Amino acid sequence: MGANCCHDVKFDGMDPAYKRALIWVILINAGMFLVEMPMGFVGQSQALKADALDFLGDTFTYAISLAVIGKAASLRAKAALAKGVSLLLMGIWVLASTIYSVFYQPQPEAIIMGSIGFAALVANLLSVLFLLRFKDGDANVRSVWLCSRNDAIGNIMVMLAASGVWASGTGWPDLIVAAIMASLFLWSALSIIQQSIGELRQHRMDTD
Numbered sequence: 530m531g532a533n534c535c536h537d538v539k540f541d542g543m544d545p546a547y548k549r550a551l552i553w554v555i556l557i558n559a560g561m562f563l564v565e566m567p568m569g570f571v572g573q574s575q576a577l578k579a580d581a582l583d584f585l586g587d588t589f590t591y592a593i594s595l596a597v598i599g600k601a602a603s604l605r606a607k608a609a610l611a612k613g614v615s616l617l618l619m620g621i622w623v624l625a626s627t628i629y630s631v632f633y634q635p636q637p638e639a640i641i642m643g644s645i646g647f648a649a650l651v652a653n654l655l656s657v658l659f660l661l662r663f664k665d666g667d668a669n670v671r672s673v674w675l676c677s678r679n680d681a682i683g684n685i686m687v688m689l690a691a692s693g694v695w696a697s698g699t700g701w702p703d704l705i706v707a708a709i710m711a712s713l714f715l716w717s718a719l720s721i722i723q724q725s726i727g728e729l730r731q732h733r734m735d736t737d
């Protein structure tokens with residue numbers, strides 16, 4: 530789930546095996562974004578679209594981690610700011626289209642929602658397996674766990690929404706879960722933006 534999600538995961542390792550693991554995790558997350566977002570359209574599910582945003586955010590996170598290994602802190606803050614702004618725009622779009630869906634009431638496909646939600650859960654667990662081999666400090670292990678746990682909660686919420694849609698024969702469970710997830714996601718994007726602006730200011734003061 531978007532809130533408190535993986536934007537604080539920091540690794541400083543130069544280990545080539547670690548870089549390889551990061552590349553795998555980037556591919557898994559980017560791949561799942563490219564599957565879940567279109568399936569959100571096919572299955573008319575806002576919750577899938579909202580959950581897909583998290584894969585995009587994590588793709589950015591790990592790509593930035595990989596790109597800035599050994600580089601200046603200000604570069605990292607600039608990359609984080611760009612990430613925060615793009616996530617904010619996508620979050621606004623998902624939330625706005627969820628509100629719009631309240632009025633035209635699409636009928637989401639429970640089977641698509643449930644199976645893609647399950648695939649997303651597997652993808653997240655797989656990412657954890659790749660990353661946990663590189664625990665080089667308690668803080669890292671903790672942030673990987675927290676982030677994966679939040680993501681798993683998001684995936685399970687999508688599956689719960691799928692069973693709700695199936696049981697009720699309406700799209701309401703999908704819209705409610707999507708609205709919650711998109712709001713948490715917006716909140717998290719705003720905090721990334723705020724934090725990176727703070728870091729950039731701090732950096733400017735340090736260099737002046």
Ligand SMILES: [Zn+2]
Binds near residue numbers: 530534583587676680
């Ligand atoms: Zn995540």
